[in-house]
Amino acid sequence: MTMPPSSSPPPHHPYGGPVPPPQQPGAFGAPQQPNPYGAPQGHPPQGPPPAYPPQGVPSPYPGAGAGAWGQPPMGPPKKKLSAGAVVAIVIGSLVVVGGIGYGVKAGLDGVTGPFPEAKHRLVVSQTVLDGEFTLLSDLSDTQGKEIEDTPDFTVKDAKAAVGQYSGEDGSVLVLSGMYGQIKNPGTTRSSILKGAATDKGSTLVVKPRNFTPAGYDVTVSCQVTTSKDGLSTTTLPMCAWGDENTAAAIALVGAGKATADPKDIDLAGLAEKTVRIRAEIRKPIG
Numbered sequence: 423m424t425m426p427p428s429s430s431p432p433p434h435h436p437y438g439g440p441v442p443p444p445q446q447p448g449a450f451g452a453p454q455q456p457n458p459y460g461a462p463q464g465h466p467p468q469g470p471p472p473a474y475p476p477q478g479v480p481s482p483y484p485g486a487g488a489g490a491w492g493q494p495p496m497g498p499p500k501k502k503l504s505a506g507a508v509v510a511i512v513i514g515s516l517v518v519v520g521g522i523g524y525g526v527k528a529g530l531d532g533v534t535g536p537f538p539e540a541k542h543r544l545v546v547s548q549t550v551l552d553g554e555f556t557l558l559s560d561l562s563d564t565q566g567k568e569i570e571d572t573p574d575f576t577v578k579d580a581k582a583a584v585g586q587y588s589g590e591d592g593s594v595l596v597l598s599g600m601y602g603q604i605k606n607p608g609t610t611r612s613s614i615l616k617g618a619a620t621d622k623g624s625t626l627v628v629k630p631r632n633f634t635p636a637g638y639d640v641t642v643s644c645q646v647t648t649s650k651d652g653l654s655t656t657t658l659p660m661c662a663w664g665d666e667n668t669a670a671a672i673a674l675v676g677a678g679k680a681t682a683d684p685k686d687i688d689l690a691g692l693a694e695k696t697v698r699i700r701a702e703i704r705k706p707i708g
Contacts, residue, residue: 544583555587599670611664633693
């Protein structure tokens with residue numbers, strides 16, 4: 423039955439505009455939507471991008487990370503080395519036998535003549551640097567045993583002093599040293615750093631520099647190496663000293679700085695900490 427035409431006006435939009443007439447079906451039976459940007463039907467609108475990308479599509483905005491919308495992060499996440507990995511690398515690089523053994527291979531300089539008198543020894547104390555670092559483990563009887571068992575004609579009655587320390591901020595400090603009667607302290611000091619730099623996987627990136635911190639009568643040599651740990655590279659600053667009775671290396675990796683640029687390392691500051699540690703752990707015999 424044909425209905426008579428309505429005499430009432432068309433309904434109005436709540437904001438004053440007339441309600442648009444019903445849309446004609448599209449090519450697949452769905453109603454065609456009006457194009458808000460005036461582009462012909464069948465063409466995508468040329469307007470601003472949506473507020474968020476579709477699911478699984480990378481965000482076009484720099485710095486956008488993964489979130490509720492499913493877009494992947496921009497680039498792989500940075501790997502943070504665990505404290506255990508850092509300690510393993512540092513101890514492996516700083517076993518003093520690597521340096522002292524190098525002195526033996528290089529020649530027998532300083533072998534002739536009497537050995538100096540044994541007046542001082544090293545102790546692995548419970549804290550160093552006025553309590554800033556606390557001892558985690560005394561490794562003198564484990565890693566240190568290798569130092570004592572390695573022949574070196576320039577050192578007599580060598581005893582190991584090896585310790586691992588931690589700071590409140592998560593930093594790691596490693597002491598690797600020995601005491602006895604040392605004929606050529608300067609050569610021993612240099613050989614310790616050479617041993618660390620030539621350790622498997624290590625690369626010398628900042629050559630040794632000598633420091634004599636104010637108020638101390640000892641010279642320390644400091645360098646920076648890098649070591650590979652899987653896909654990561656760890657920066658290892660270290661200093662060494664040698665006198666007639668003691669020789670040791672100190673390595674310090676600050677929290678979050680294991681991947682620091684080697685050229686940014688404050689070696690003068692580490693040298694000062696090294697002589698302070700030496701003053702704390704070097705004790706008179708008897």
